[in-house]
Amino acid sequence: MAMADQAGNQPAFRLSMLIYDSRYRSLTIQAVALMLFMLAVAWLLSNAASNLAALGKPLGFGFLSQPAGYDINQRLIEYNNQMSHGRAALVGILNTLLVAVLGCITATAIGIIVGVLRLSSNWIISRLMTVYIETVRNVPVLLWIILTNALLIESLPKIASFRGKDPASDLILWDSVAVTNSGTFIPSPVFGGGSGIVIAMFVLSLIAIVFFGRWAKARQAATGAILPTFWIKLAIFIIPALLFFFIMGRPVTLEYPEMARFRFEGGYVIRNSLISLWLALSLYTGAFIAEAVRAGIQAVSQGQSEAAFALGLRPNKTMSLIVLPQALRVIIPPLISQYLNLTKNSSLAIAVGYMDVTGTLGGITLNQTGREMESLMILMACYLSISITVSVFMNWYNESIKMKER
Template identity: 60%
Template sequence: MAITTDPPVQGFRLSQLIYDTRYRSMTIQVVAMILLMLFFAGLVSNTMTNLASKGKTFDFGFMGRPAGYEISQSLIAYDAVTSTHARAALVGILNTLLVAFLGCILATILGVLFGVLRLSRNWLISRLTAVYVEGFRNVPLLLWIIAIYAIITESLPAPAAFRTGEASMILNDSVAVTNRAIYMPAPVWGANSTILIAVFLLSLAGIWAFRRYAAARQEATGQILPVLWVSLALFFVPSILFFFILGRPVSLDYPALTRFNFEGGMQLRGSLLALWLALSLYTAAFIAENVRAGILAVSKGQSEAAFALGLRPNRTMKLVILPQALRVIIPPLISQYLNLTKNSSLAIAVGYADVRATLGGTTINLTGKELEGMLLMGLFYLLLSLLISGAMNIYNARKQLVSR
């Protein structure tokens, strides 16, 4: 007679939460979650207690009050006396976006250039590039910003020097380089200038269409069309032709020396210039290393194969090496763009009115709303960074190897 013994039925014991592998990981996660929530609850309650003990409230009403302070560079209409703190913050945000945009473009151009140059077989060029890369990568950005700004303010002539004749305008009296700003002629759009713009846009479209045609033709027949020369001709000839046909609809507004400053035309302020150059040169040094790494990551057999097919070195670089290197370069490039954007918050060091200087500086100082101002600013940088990395991730996905 067989005796079957069922395993003893036991109820759920509390110790199973720790000793039973089925439950253990869940237990750890729940405990960690509770601790984390307790931590944040403590943080919030401590903040609230401290705010209350200082008699401060938490609200964003101050953003609607008149700001009252002047902002030196503004891309939108801003009036010190009537505009609100919210508008001052917006002015700062736009200035941040401007310098970040300009900086990313210049940093990319310089970065790719120096990255390729550092791999040059020319000893002098590769050494000089190495000195540049190591010099900029290993000295804090703030020092570069201040150094470049100091060079601009101390070595360039003040507007007063133009009056006494110690300094003079360059490029046929159209551009004045001073220690406050670079003053340049600005276009004045007269009648019929919209036609001119339309012609220019059409010629851009023409260039694009021609390049497609040339690529398709090369694909089909192997013949290479002179793309560069045709593009250049399309770019300049129709616009210049129509410029004279329409009777010069666009004229230039030249900067002129007045009592204190140059007025009229466009100006690139010294603070923007210094910040832009410093951010670009600094970030370009990192990008150059990314580019170098990307190029070195492409197997040597690829370029040997290209040479064997008779491609010249520059075509090998453009058609074989760089497209493959891009897959390695883009992901670290995204984080360099993010770094540059966030590093632009050092702008106040040279008096550039970015969002840190307006919302995070003067507004906080005038209203005493440190917590609110810092939270808003943090939120702005967070959103901006997410947007940039989102856009770059899409670009990255398109450049990845497509398996067929």
């Protein structure tokens, strides 16, 4: 009977099985969920479409090619106010990336130094680091950004004080850098004829450094002899480029910032908005990274450093050769999310007037053209793609340094 039932009488499909049969129920639930989701999205979109149509601005990205009409004083690529909104957005994206990259580098440096020093046996140093971490972490980052900006504006000399026969303020570093309360003026390189060769030489020496590093490592693994790699690398880094620089008759020169009638001319300018944002983001994120570093170091078992001491390694070598490489595995995942946080927090640039993508596309372009929907869509897409790229890259790096287990 049972055999016959199984073979011949497949129970006929009934509609109620969609709910009561666990084989079909999950499909039913998913279909209903999908339908509800689609309905909700369709409802929102149709509302948006009819609202936008009523306002007379149907969805369209044509506004990106219209002239922007506003200036951006800190930029990496050529831009003037006759160029399009799209170009302005691009300048903004590059500015976002600039401050994010600068911030991540300095925040990592601050984080590692502070995190290591917090575990120092020196009482006053470790207390100071704790105070720094707790103070910075428990006050909003927006407040830090505004505070840093105010500090730079209030405490640095005005441009006007560099003027005149006997100026109140002087340029620093052999008359090459002017630190003022609206920005820092630094010399810019001017490339004359033949500078291509110097640059090519420089690139070649960078490649040579990489190959030398590999060779030295292989040699150490094979023979045990240790070369003073740092000094040799430094020599490769400097000497050939410098040699060719003089052989070619100094083709690369510096253009120094000069005080003209009312402002500095020549050289590059780093606006205070960028400096304060960079500084505040690095100090803020650095405190979080320091905590991650501390947690990572404490996760390495005590026996590792004891073994290193037993082998006769000094505390510095123990930290850099034994503890940090192992701690790195614990540190990387929170580090990824801190980098992402820093990138997202860089959108607060709008509070100090640094023109990142939020300031251009989500700020002035949005207000001038009234294209809220399109601007915000592009803005979010920019941040999403940055976030995804960073996390994909960092996850790849995380995979590559993970403990290789059998």
